[in-house]
Amino acid sequence: MTGTRTSDGTSSRAAVAWAAAGVLGLGLLSPVAADALGAGSGPAAAAHPSSLVVRTDAGQVRGDSRDGYDEWLGIPYAADPSGANRWKPPQPVAKWSGVRNTTAFGNRCAQNSGWDPGYEKTITSEDCLALNVYVPDGAKANTPVVVWIHGGGNTGGAGQDTNPRKFVEQTGAIVVTVNYRLGALGFLNLPQLQAETRNGPGNYGLLDQQAALRWVHTNIARFGGDAKNVTIAGQSAGGGAVCDELASPTAKGLFSHAVIVSGGCNLQSTAAAQTQGAAFVKSVGCDTASDVLACLRAKPAAELLAAQKTSGVSPSVGGAAFPLNPATAVQTGNINRVPVMVGQTNSERGLFTFQNYDYLGTPMTAAQYEQQVRATYGTNADKVLAEYPLSGYKTPGEAWTAVQNGSTSYTRQQLFTSLSKYVPTYAYEFAESDTPHFTSIHRIQQKSQTARDYPFGGAVHVDDLGYIWDYLGQTLPYDDDQLELSHQMITFWDRFAASGDPNGSGTPAWPAYDPKTGALMSLKACDTAPASHDAPAACSKVSTGFAAEHDLAFWAGLPTA
Numbered sequence: 001m002t003g004t005r006t007s008d009g010t011s012s013r014a015a016v017a018w019a020a021a022g023v024l025g026l027g028l029l030s031p032v033a034a035d036a037l038g039a040g041s042g043p044a045a046a047a048h049p050s051s052l053v054v055r056t057d058a059g060q061v062r063g064d065s066r067d068g069y070d071e072w073l074g075i076p077y078a079a080d081p082s083g084a085n086r087w088k089p090p091q092p093v094a095k096w097s098g099v100r101n102t103t104a105f106g107n108r109c110a111q112n113s114g115w116d117p118g119y120e121k122t123i124t125s126e127d128c129l130a131l132n133v134y135v136p137d138g139a140k141a142n143t144p145v146v147v148w149i150h151g152g153g154n155t156g157g158a159g160q161d162t163n164p165r166k167f168v169e170q171t172g173a174i175v176v177t178v179n180y181r182l183g184a185l186g187f188l189n190l191p192q193l194q195a196e197t198r199n200g201p202g203n204y205g206l207l208d209q210q211a212a213l214r215w216v217h218t219n220i221a222r223f224g225g226d227a228k229n230v231t232i233a234g235q236s237a238g239g240g241a242v243c244d245e246l247a248s249p250t251a252k253g254l255f256s257h258a259v260i261v262s263g264g265c266n267l268q269s270t271a272a273a274q275t276q277g278a279a280f281v282k283s284v285g286c287d288t289a290s291d292v293l294a295c296l297r298a299k300p301a302a303e304l305l306a307a308q309k310t311s312g313v314s315p316s317v318g319g320a321a322f323p324l325n326p327a328t329a330v331q332t333g334n335i336n337r338v339p340v341m342v343g344q345t346n347s348e349r350g351l352f353t354f355q356n357y358d359y360l361g362t363p364m365t366a367a368q369y370e371q372q373v374r375a376t377y378g379t380n381a382d383k384v385l386a387e388y389p390l391s392g393y394k395t396p397g398e399a400w401t402a403v404q405n406g407s408t409s410y411t412r413q414q415l416f417t418s419l420s421k422y423v424p425t426y427a428y429e430f431a432e433s434d435t436p437h438f439t440s441i442h443r444i445q446q447k448s449q450t451a452r453d454y455p456f457g458g459a460v461h462v463d464d465l466g467y468i469w470d471y472l473g474q475t476l477p478y479d480d481d482q483l484e485l486s487h488q489m490i491t492f493w494d495r496f497a498a499s500g501d502p503n504g505s506g507t508p509a510w511p512a513y514d515p516k517t518g519a520l521m522s523l524k525a526c527d528t529a530p531a532s533h534d535a536p537a538a539c540s541k542v543s544t545g546f547a548a549e550h551d552l553a554f555w556a557g558l559p560t561a
Helices: 016-022 031-039 165-173 183-187 192-196 206-224 238-244 270-284 292-296 301-308 324-331 350-356 366-387 396-420 437-448 451-452 480-499 554-556
Strands: 052-058 057-062 062-065 070-074 099-103 130-136 145-149 174-178 224-233 257-261 340-343 425-430 519-524 539-543
Touching: 031 366, 057 070, 062 519, 070 165, 099 270, 099 324, 130 165, 130 206, 145 238, 145 480, 145 519, 165 174, 165 301, 165 437, 174 206, 183 206, 183 238, 206 224, 224 238, 224 480, 238 257, 270 292, 270 301, 292 396, 324 396, 340 396, 340 480, 350 396, 366 396, 396 425, 396 519, 480 519
Parallel strands: 057 099, 145 174, 145 224, 224 257, 257 340, 340 425, 425 519
Antiparallel strands: 052 057, 062 070, 070 130, 130 174, 519 539
């Protein structure tokens, strides 16, 4: 190539019980109230703000001017959710007088440390419900809006991880990134919380996301945005959240298009969540308290985060906002019917094999491989071991990656198929296997020969994000062909955000997904010879090879029992 410049689960049909759930796998308003919001009663749309001071429904905010765009950072969209507001649906933010400076990010939501830059230490802040608005220079009235929901396994990350500079500058769209409550603070479900309020337990973080969408609906016109043309998009856990919103009655009318990047469609049951919750309460030492909620609300965030390490919790079904598992909603068409773009990388699970084994200095052994297959695929384990024998791979880790890539891709195909029955669905696979890996892996590779030599198997989970916007504050060393792919991908996203259809002149025709053909867009860069004088280019094309590449006939043939 030419010159350079400087969290979903898997399943098999053993787990197809889980597979269907896993991909087939955030609420202050009633469905009626949300419908009323969809009709729109906010301020009249304006062009790009003539001043860096903009009036929102809670007060005036002052932003900052950048090269090519303006930004307003850390705008609160809901009240501080700590203290008495812990484990309550997001509350209205208090209005302020004067002009509030919004030129620095708000707090990240409480979370344990991780390997991403900026997350080396535990974060205990709870007053974190803020969003960031990026407006391109020259934006016209009624500009399309993209609201980005970050990933991180529902336990980590923040809106500020995404710098949408290049997306905003190329497309002219407005981008909003949001924080939402994470981990136990965002998703705890207990009978005591159910008794306190039926709308919220198990999905406070998801309700936060809906509150942010309502903020956008009410205020974005003053920044030049079109409240009637909002695309919600997210990756990994954020992609799962987008699917949750597709299934949420109280999200109806708050978005026009949806993008699911490497995410599934599933919320666990209330019963399962309350089993998790009971284990968490015991871990934090509140199980024998006379008032469990008072005990939990008195605990410092650091203690709650420590308990999460051994007793994690996950989002669950419940309340008026999430009455139905999104897995079921997608299969039955009981969703907010908007166009959807949905896809994955071609080696999603290569990241997790590395993260869980080799990164820790303990590569997977043959015994661990068999143990993992049996634990994951149950009665189908012998069939999986026969289809993916250790003798066919250099290491047990590579075999495990192949297994997980196959079952993940099968569940993803189920999602493509289910969505396509009810809404225009544009499926893709990011297949640029020679890409520099995303920021955290790239940084590790700079210091570790082992990481540089590790066989990830292609583009891994998160690798595609850098082609849309700068992730975690770093521009990666893409070559010129990859930069052309980035430009093409942003073009696809821009058109989809504007109209719900990624097609237009100058890019390959992208058909809506049809299960009969299985055709999807394979996103990749060309390999232009350095001395050829040929122009660098993207080589994306429609492909029908997804099923064969990921051995989907095998996964489809497994019994579900």
